[in-house]
Amino acid sequence: MIRVLFAAGDEAWDSYALPLKAAFAAEGLTADLSRDHAPTVVDYIVFAPDGPVRDFAAFVNTRAVLGLWAGVETVVGNATLTQPLARMVDDGLTQGMVEWVTGHVLRHHLGMDTHLAGQDGTWRVGVYPPLARDRPVTVLGLGALGSACAQALAGLGFPVAGWARRPRRVPGVARHAGADGLQRALQGAQVVVTLLPRTPATENVLNGETLGWLAPGAFVVNPGRGALIDDVALLAALDSGQVGAATLDVFRMEPLPPSHPYWTHPRVTVTPHVAAATRPDSAARVIAANIARDQRGAPLLHLVDRAAGY
Known part of the structure; x- marks a missing residue:
């Protein structure tokens, strides 16, 4: 017994x-x-x-x-x-994360918010997304969850780069590792998905400097840990247009306080830590x-x- x-x-x-x-x-x-x-x-x-x-x-x-x-x-x-x-x-947790990440990446990629918010009788022609093959995505974190999400996005045709603190091999994903590889992974990315663990080395990995490496108007999707993002820097990047939109599932304080500016920012979507159960x-x-x-x-x-x- x-x-x-x-x-x-x-x-x-x-x-x-x-x-x-x-x-x-x-x-x-x-x-x-x-x-x-x-x-x-x-x-x-x-x-x-x-x-x-x-x-x-x-x-x-x-x-x-x-x-x-x-x-x-x-x-x-x-x-x-x-x-x-x-x-x-x-495998259930991993599949749930893959579904949440691909859903929100595709939502931003396809520009779905424009049409969902614009049901006002205006026929908005000429607003087309690029093909997935022309939208580079970077996944920060290549553990079980990050690797699964990176491969799912690559399977949809996105060129996917992955970054981890240690070298990891993920089929179909360009690998970058260590401090030197972070800039190479983020440079020109149009979508960033953060799935790193929270450690002293990963806290604020997305900050004023690293957000500046992204393509202007890039999308940030964070189902990893709230502390991976410098909140003040992200809000500034959203206000300047350097970041076009952010979908955030995790936060430094949970539940996210009602007074937090993420709730009212027009280009932020808050989900209540539901990306993967x-x-x-x-x-x-x-x-x-x-x-x-x-x-x-x-x-x-x-x-x-x-x-x-x-």
């Missing part, structure tokens, strides 16, 4: 309890899933940063902490967390499969590099 502590909120328990139990059974695991195990008997923790566990020191026999979220920036620096930490990499059924299968690997003596998947922060 393995004991699994579910360390997330009440609402999450209602969504995850049955899928996790079914996934454990499908993997042949005899598991006692509970929210009330004593720390010293816990073998694995299913964890969300908004759950009740903040101090991991008492979990002396815990083999791994398995995150329900893709992001780990709020826990990776926790000094009490000495157990292996696995982040969520889930973790689906309980598919996420439960990921967690159960990872525990089963560990029980067989195989290495855990999706382990977080503490030094890198993701």
Whole structure:
């Protein structure tokens, strides 16, 4: 019998309890899933940063902490967390992100807002977008989500460049890496999608200088992390026309305060952190499969590099 502590909120328990139990059974695991195990008997923790566990020191026999979220920036620096930490990499989460990103990139590319806002009886002829092959896109971040989005956009015909802190190979995507590669990746881009993790090295990666490297009137699409963008610089770039529009799903403070200028800016679309949700059924299968690997003596998947922060 393995004991699994579910360390997330009440609402999450209602969504995850049955899928996790079914996934454990499908993997042949005899598991006692509970929210009330004593720390010293816990073998694995299913964890969300908004759950009740903040101090991991008492979990002396815990083999791994398995995150329900893709992001780990709020826990990776926790000094009490000495157990292996696995982040969520889930095909449902990835597919949701691909759909959101391609939808908003195509919305900006096709100029759909012009027609949606202009239902006033005016026949607007001569307003055509370029073909996708003539609209360069840059994806910042080539992890599981970034790579999937970059390949989906390349499949639609966009010339896609990708940038990561470390070199990564993504078929069909021009690769750039490191500080020197950032300018090459952004220079002349007409669309930028930000899917980097939040680390000290990525904070404000889009700022006054880097936004100036984009093609005039470029579109910014951010489903990654709010801190990737210097908000003051983005608002200035929108006002000057250097950035033509921005769709933002993540923010430094969430919910975004009603007084924030993003809400009323005519060229900003705010979505409430909905670009990619973790689906309980598919996420439960990921967690159960990872525990089963560990029980067989195989290495855990999706382990977080503490030094890198993701």
